[in-house]
Amino acid sequence: MECAGNGRGTRCIGPARRRCGRCGAVAYCSASHQISHWNDHKEECERLEQQMKRVDALNDLPFTFSEEATVQVCEKQETRCSFLRKRGIHFVGMWTCECSCGLSVASFEHARSKDDGWDLASTLCPCSEPSSPIKSLCSWKDYYEWRSIPLHSPIALLLHWPLTIYYATQVTGLRSFSSIISNKLIIHYLGPEKELLQLAVFGELRALFPGVQVHIELIGPAIPQHRDGEKINLCSYAHCTDADCICKSSSDNFDRSLGTVRSSAVTLQLHKGFYHDLL
Template identity: 70%
Template sequence: MECAGKGSGTRCLGPARKRCGRCGAVSYCSASHQISHWKVHREECERLEQQMRNLDLLNDFPFTFSQESTVQISEKQESRCSFLRKRGIHQVGLWVCECRCGASVTSFGNSRLESDTWNLSNILCPCRGPSSPIAKALCSWKDYYEWRCIPLQSPVSLLLHWPLTVYHSIQLAGLGSLTSEISKLCIHYLGPEKELLQLAVFGELRALFPGVFVQIELIGPAVPHHRDGDKIDLHSYAHCIEQDCDCRYKNENTSCSIGHTSSAVTLQLHRGYYHERFLDISKVCFSFTFFLSL
């Protein structure tokens, strides 16, 4: 963890090992940096303290991955590369960072437009809107797969755990029952890394929060300098590989485009650390704001 007071004046004296005694969410290299940074940190300390109290609860997510679709990997019967290769998605598009060799040959800094294709048939991925609204809160991958009419052996949970974690966090925060009453939900998403190459999967939030405009502020040092401030509107879902599927016509040139303003899900990229960018982000983020660190 980096010193929260870095860049506020004097140079850091060493590792950030001195945590805030109240919230425990930020650390400092020295008492002097903690004192000098208090005028900034005090604005968010109470909020962070409340979130840290629920840390154990928030770490217990049911949407990390689907054991049904990755049982061979879970039981060490095959490698992640082999798992992806058998399905034709090894080092391809959205899946390029899902194995060690893929992560070593790509970087978000070299990519301007991210892939918006699952590289799967339409029976294996959620390329279109749901056939019915959510009847109850989703509590497991089985619930989700049944609702979206996807077979349990589909590997999409490897990527969909990002939006499903957002969904589950909001349910835990007690906002799930309020989504029918609000028109906009703003989420501060801290520390994105490989998901920066998988932005199209966040389009699934359109199905999870129907009728709600979702704005996600992704903040972290992994965002390249040239992408700082980029705004990405997800007008629909990542599409499948079937040439005659409805999703291809609806999604063509719109699924992960930059510069539009009329989508249901908008992502904004911010390079840096949250304590450095919080004031700028808070000026434009309103309505229900939710803080999420992954």
């Protein structure tokens, strides 16, 4: 985290290790920067405090990486690396950051985008339209059944991002908001990091919100400067590895030329910075 008092008068004296004791959402290098930023921060502090409480609630969701998907790792004392290796996805593509090997070397600077796929066979991943309409999903089991995917598939590791968004809209009653009634859902997604290397999985929101235009603003300091403001149009689901699968018939997963009229259900936009500084 960057010192929130950075750039105001005196220079920072080191890493920002002092968090605001109330909201916990901002951090400072020193007491003096904390004091000098208070005038700015006091107005946002309470709002951020409320937001951080919600973050905690979201961490308990049934769609965060859960029992059903971790059961093998827990029961057999299997490491994350060997779990991924057995499935041929260790240190591969979107899975790179799912174990410590990848996390330590990952650079968000060169976030892939165009050719991202599941690196799994079509039977193991949701690479095309669902075969049946969505019903209410309460667990990973519901989700896997709906998408006809066997429970041993590791996709939950990556899908917890879109599924958490789905679940959050269910529990917060967002569905009754006017925004979704007009078939538009706008989401502020804060502090993305490894998600930047996994953006193709957000394509699954097409299946989770049929007929809805979903737009996600990804806001965070990890977004590289040169990608600030970038718009990404997710025109399809992340692909499988089967050469003859129907998911290959749609040309591009990403279309950066948003200037052309191409109505897609899911768009993303990247913003470098901190949420409170962008409002």
